[in-house]
Amino acid sequence: MSMKKILVVDDGITMRLFYREVLEGAGFEVEEAANGVEGLERALLGGFDLMVVDINMPKMDGYEMVRQVRGDPALRAIPVVTVSTEEKDEDVLKAYTAGANFYLTKPVIPGDLIETVRLLTGVATQ
Template structure:
């Protein structure tokens, strides 16, 4: 399902269906191909089984939280170079610290604007605007 002009793929991992649909619409409108996972465990499996150029990961999820998912991915040599952005309602500095310690490349606080999401995705995937 690659309708992306630049061929970049994003995996969105969030337990909120509405949030996943929002991210999908924003990223697809900007030319990205988007896949989804509804929790950290599903996200971990999808990320390890397929190739993605960027992961957007919620922090608070059932089955496996975003911190644990990212730490597990960073333990896999093939996943060490894939950019991971965490997006959470948690605005405390310690939450961002935990995300960076787990291996996230960027920590955003919800709600992230469409412009912020697209700019971040383009920057981290090397898409020239």
């Protein structure tokens, strides 16, 4: 089975490396984008099985990016996980309203990240 491809969108370069290391270590293919605009560009090229999107980003925030991703018929079904330092319910609901399927809170625990991504891409959990 081909490797599942994950798009991670975060303006923190360290966070991106973190996602890459954790997810590649778990056998996923990872692509990065540094803000919502780049993330959207990337997403529109297609080929992703899941997106991990930070909320607070320059140029275009995570809410807007997810909203626009959902606006593309080809992308409307891709599972999207948003990541934020906020855990207030209103923030989560805002992300869901924009189109996210799940959320993780920073600091992201590697085990949770891997399991979430596995569950949402249909990769057997170990």
